Amino acid sequence: MPAALTGLTVLDLTQVLAGPVAARALGDLGATVIKVERPGSGDDARSFPPFKDGRSAWHAALNRGKKSIALDLKADADRLIFEGLLARCDVLLESFRPGVMDRLGYGWPVLHADFPHLIYGAVSGFGQTGPDARRPGYDVVAQARGGLMALTGTPGGPALRAGAPVADYTAGLYLAQGVLAALVDRARSGRGRMVDVALLDAQLAMLDHAVAMGTVTGQPPGPDGSRLPAVAPSEAVQASDGPFVLAAGNDRLFEKLCIALGLPLVGDARFADNAARCRNARLLNRLIEAVTLDNTRAHWIARLTAAGIPAGPVHEIDQVLKDPQIVARNMVVDVLDRNGRAAYKAAGNPVKMSDAPDPTTRAPAPDLDGNRGEILRWLEQG
């Protein structure tokens, strides 16, 4: 059977990260993605390190398998091509600052009237509405203003970024989600919708626990090292040769953990349920480490895993890429170069679907304007 989105075409005006993440997700599910780039330099991410053979490896990972055409949306001839593409494509994605598409004459009311089938997905720093809609926004601004940085770090230390562009990625995932929901809807209604996603909104949407703490207790939580504040234990603990992580989210698992570690805490009122364990989380951490410091990470991970308790190593990225589970899941794919040789490693598609292809290699990211001829011929075929 073909991939789920086979036959759908996405016209992608986005660049850098959130938008390309959304387009990649749709492409990984079978859609054809046509990047429309500005002539000359194209997607900013083409200049983002690291480089291999003069090409950004990051850009290669994010844009694998897409096609590219360079269009100047202020030039009449290129606008004609763009409008031909709008008539043929199912989805338009853009990541301009709000207002830019309107000034180009391609705002949602115009597009919806001219191309009623078209689904329009916009991603921006702050969204299409609100007092700061037209401000530029990057991931670090969303993580900072949206509250994630103030929750990341050690108690009393500086606010830190999460080690990945979390706001960009989740905004991209929400954009893909909204577009897919609009496609489900269009199958019944025949009409497209506009989807409006903001990095700032997407970032807040993963802070449910902090929102609950801040509004119910009146004490907004702060950074707490490696600990997830809603569950205890759920953190890194020290073994004799370094840290590893463990977690026990319910009483059954906590009892198993106590038995596996030889900790006489079952029946202790201070640790009777998750709420009590959260109140005494720091003490619990010390009691666990008083045991785990006596042996190695490998020893404890094996023992806890055998007992059915979530536990694992703290891996650097080179270890992650060799992790047998990651490899078995085809989560590291080879992006090919123009000669069909494996050129870049990239993360695979985390959506594994029955009867759908999940190839171990992916087509290259396009050269800027690299598919112009092919795209124009496709348009001429009507």
Next chain:
Amino acid sequence: MPAALTGLTVLDLTQVLAGPVAARALGDLGATVIKVERPGSGDDARSFPPFKDGRSAWHAALNRGKKSIALDLKADADRLIFEGLLARCDVLLESFRPGVMDRLGYGWPVLHADFPHLIYGAVSGFGQTGPDARRPGYDVVAQARGGLMALTGTPGGPALRAGAPVADYTAGLYLAQGVLAALVDRARSGRGRMVDVALLDAQLAMLDHAVAMGTVTGQPPGPDGSRLPAVAPSEAVQASDGPFVLAAGNDRLFEKLCIALGLPLVGDARFADNAARCRNARLLNRLIEAVTLDNTRAHWIARLTAAGIPAGPVHEIDQVLKDPQIVARNMVVDVLDRNGRAAYKAAGNPVKMSDAPDPTTRAPAPDLDGNRGEILRWLEQG
């Protein structure tokens, strides 16, 4: 117009976080969500602090507007009800350890044969396949084993968790994405598919930059405080009264930044393009701070914003909830109690869609088994 997923019903066996995040996303887009919980205690998250009036505020945020029925999937009478629900619902979600559904007689081959329309979404720590498929996995295990923790923190410091359950949330978003793509496909094929998402996979899928660095340069990146390693500058910098964030992802923005700060770096070869700025990121940070330390955060944020440069404050969650942009976007909603009074604050839906409702209040999370009668009557109506 109705919400995009109006008329679709999701049968939700998941608990705690990744699965409920996916089900909430589908519910926010208009689907009806029926939680099937184990009799007695139900969803583990019901016991996660903080509590208000004896109920978990976190659980309330994640499960707002859902319905609940308690079923023992090993008891014949309850299995009959469950199978009635499978025949009526569009989507089944589950977050058991791989193998559990098979042992219950509800593995994908059986369900697909008996209920060919049904879409089956499974989320687990490590996925349905691979050597560690049956291991239990929590967010902290995925963040650690998947490489995010080793990228979060300060250079030379301990590996830290991102301040939100990033692996759980992104796995939930990928689960919703896969289910929606399967719904798009079903509209043409009439047949359901199985979607298999792992926390570990979802976590790796946001580390494209680290994968590129590790494989192209041979030097896996480490934690770097507040800095996004692919773009310079993109980080927190100190003003006279504390930190704020700024970013400039291309030469045009960098030039504007230099002008706004009065920094004579335009034309300086060390900062000529983003790649050069990344190589000299630490020096660039010091040169910027030598300027920004002379005035307040508010001064610099206003000046940079006026110049079109991404910049913003580092907010704690209570500040986020009052942020005029967040409020204008309806990103803080009131979850009602059983008396229709606003009881909990929760993050709104980051997917804003044209012609779709985005109410400022949401229905309560269900009591355990609180909708049994209503659900059984719905089944009887055939």
